[in-house]
Amino acid sequence: MPSGKMHVIIAGIFFICILYFLNVKHYLDWTPIIYLPAFLLYTLLPDIDIPNSSIAPEFKKFCVLGVIIGFLANYFKPHTYVLFFTIFCGVMLVATIFTTHRKFFHSPLAAAILAAPLLYIGWKFALSAFLGYCFHLLIDGELFQGGVAS
Numbered sequence: 144m145p146s147g148k149m150h151v152i153i154a155g156i157f158f159i160c161i162l163y164f165l166n167v168k169h170y171l172d173w174t175p176i177i178y179l180p181a182f183l184l185y186t187l188l189p190d191i192d193i194p195n196s197s198i199a200p201e202f203k204k205f206c207v208l209g210v211i212i213g214f215l216a217n218y219f220k221p222h223t224y225v226l227f228f229t230i231f232c233g234v235m236l237v238a239t240i241f242t243t244h245r246k247f248f249h250s251p252l253a254a255a256i257l258a259a260p261l262l263y264i265g266w267k268f269a270l271s272a273f274l275g276y277c278f279h280l281l282i283d284g285e286l287f288q289g290g291v292a293s
């Protein structure tokens with residue numbers, strides 16, 4: 144299976160090719176390039192359950208910081224979104240510790256759950272993230288196996 148860097152390179156080339164194809168066929172502009180970061184970030188995300196992957200340590204740091212900052216923010220100024228964010232970070236932190244590689248995080252269900260928070264920013268970001276995540280599963284050859292491959 145490809146490394147994290149290889150996943151990003153393949154996904155980036157794929158995304159730009161799709162945009163180029165859409166430009167040629169339908170005369171769109173290049174503004175959808177703003178969805179590329181979400182696509183590329185989420186193409187790395189399925190490997191958060193591999194301790195030595197490039198994304199796992201950064202993701203755990205993000206979750207720990209998210210829990211701490213979210214807890215403090217909620218304590219001083221309670222807000223529903225901040226509460227959801229804090230719970231999400233906590234659940235993801237626990238999930239990355241207790242899941243085994245190529246099970247839950249290599250499934251389209253995980254793609255949907257992890258892309259859902261981006262709906263708050265916009266549905267196109269969430270869709271782009273979902274597709275990026277699924278693109279990783281496709282490259283790994285596990286898109287249609289639902290995370291049950293050994």
Ligand SMILES: [Zn+2]
Nearest residue numbers: 144189190283
């Ligand atoms: Zn993978």
